[in-house]
Amino acid sequence: MIRAFMIALCALALPAAAQTATPPTNPRVAFETEAGRFVLEVYADKAPITAANFLRYVDARRLDGISFYRVVKVQDRFGFVQLGLQNDPKRVFPPVRHEPTTLTGIKHLDGTISMPRVKVGSAQGEFTISLGDQPSFDANPANPGDNLGYAAFGRVVEGMDVVLKVFDAPVSPSATLRGGVFKGEVPVKPVRVLAVRRVKP
Numbered sequence: 001m002i003r004a005f006m007i008a009l010c011a012l013a014l015p016a017a018a019q020t021a022t023p024p025t026n027p028r029v030a031f032e033t034e035a036g037r038f039v040l041e042v043y044a045d046k047a048p049i050t051a052a053n054f055l056r057y058v059d060a061r062r063l064d065g066i067s068f069y070r071v072v073k074v075q076d077r078f079g080f081v082q083l084g085l086q087n088d089p090k091r092v093f094p095p096v097r098h099e100p101t102t103l104t105g106i107k108h109l110d111g112t113i114s115m116p117r118v119k120v121g122s123a124q125g126e127f128t129i130s131l132g133d134q135p136s137f138d139a140n141p142a143n144p145g146d147n148l149g150y151a152a153f154g155r156v157v158e159g160m161d162v163v164l165k166v167f168d169a170p171v172s173p174s175a176t177l178r179g180g181v182f183k184g185e186v187p188v189k190p191v192r193v194l195a196v197r198r199v200k201p
Contacts, residue, residue, distance in 0.1 A: 025049075027201045028157070029058055032122070032194045033068075035166055036160030039199065040113055044154075047104040050115060050123075050153035053096045057125055058196050060089050067190035068166045070182050077131050079148065081166050083193065084126035086178070098104050100139035100148040108119040108137040108149075111156035129156065131167050166191045 027042045044051040057063050062085065070082035085091045101107060108114060112130045114137060117123035127177060128150065129148045130137070139149040166187075175186040 025082050026032055027055060028199050028201050029055070029154075029196060030199045031159075031196050033162065033166075034164035034192045034194065035151050035169075036159060038156055038162045040154045041157045041201075042154040043104070043106055046106055047099045047153040049097055050099050050104075050151045052122075053093065053111075053115075054113075054127070054153060057085075057094060058198060061196075062125070063193060063196040066193045068187065068193075069177060069190050070185050071167055071169065071187055072185050073167065073171070077164065077167070079132070080130050080134065081130045081163065082126065082128045085124070086126070087124065095122050095124050098123065098148060099151045099153070101137075101150075101152055102139040102141065102142075102148075104152065106152040108134040108152055109155070111160055113154045113156070114150040114151065114152040116150055120146065123151060129163055132163065140145065 013123070024045075026044050029042055031038050031040070031041045042051045042054060044055075056143055066083055068081050068083045069086060071079070072082075073079040098117070106112070108130050110130060110132050114128055114130075115123035116126050116128050128137075129168060137152070138151045140147050169191065171184060171186045172186050172188050173184055175188075176183045
């Protein structure tokens with residue numbers, strides 16, 4: 001009788017324990033660059049598809065050796081930096097389904113990392129980090145045409161000063177990439193990414 005009573009008590013306690021279980025911690029990823037180190041929190045809980053795509057590149061070490069190849073400086077500490085595989089067919093994985101900010105709830109705030117794209121569902125291995133809040137990158141269903149923005153999936157949580165160094169480095173007034181694009185946005189000396197690895201939160 002006592003044994004049966006104790007089993008019943010344990011059964012009642014299980015749902016309460018399940019409710020108080022600590023949710024999994026989002027992954028963190030460190031970038032070791034020529035300008036220093038910064039760390040991202042990857043929002044796998046809010047943007048699982050985009051986060052998984054990014055982590056796939058990290059785990060396959062395909063981001064080692066890439067560079068920050070584009071700096072868009074609208075004004076002091078406002079704009080974005082871009083890095084990635086520059087569509088290298090030997091290194092990019094297939095495109096992933098687009099996760100708009102209206103679905104994930106992740107806004108393009110200062111330090112947010114997201115995936116630029118040409119058309120919806122075309123994003124692969126290119127990434128931007130915002131300097132200052134960039135609401136124009138968020139999805140906005142009220143706008144006409146393609147209004148789904150970029151897919152945000154994380155944010156810099158350590159070393160934002162390193163990202164700012166990349167942002168403030170000189171750009172060439174005449175250099176371009178990919179047959180003539182990004183004029184006035186190409187760094188004179190692109191900052192190289194040495195290694196990208198997961199780290200413990």
